[in-house]
Amino acid sequence: MSLKIGIQSVNPLQGDEDLSKATIDFITKYIKNHFPNLSGREFNEFIAITFDSLSKGDRGQSITDYMNSNNLSESNISVYDSVLDLSMRPLAFISRYRLIRNRFKYYTWCALNDERTSPEHRKLDGKKFALLPEYETKEFPYLEIYPGSEHLCRCFMDPDFDNM
Ligand SMILES: [Zn+2]
DSSP, rough: OOOOOOSSSOOOOOOOOHHHHHHHHHHHHHHHHHHHHHOHHHHHHHHHHHHHHHHHOEEEEEHHHHHHHHHOOOOTTTTHHHHHHHHHHHHHHHHHHHHHHHOOOOEEEEEETTTTTTTHHHHHHEEEEEEEEEOSSSOOOOOOSOOOOOTTTOOOEEOOOOOO
């Protein structure tokens, strides 16, 4: 089974060491929160497999294989949905990290607005937000969540080039 989730087939980390480290930290925290019952060996393997899948751009295939062969699952979530989150959420983290590093301060929340878009994210569509709390103004509030940070979210950020 191959997931059609539009992950680019090139390495999104492009040999960037700081970004790679930050991404491994993100994946580590994510797996710790979502799979609290893994053994130490499984925990380390799962982080490595997830990072490798992202680096290779294999659309979550190696994560799916690993979860199936080790009988791993999150409670109440299908393996398919877990793999979507494990693939998409680091990519959303990477997008945000890149924008902040390139000195963007604000972004527009973009939702796909189809039948799978949540009512909450539909409301955020087209609105502008600050990337960091210190950039927050009345016009550009800061949110704890960001596009792609929540379960099965497919929203994305459009960076604001006019207010940097
Ligand atoms: Zn969303």
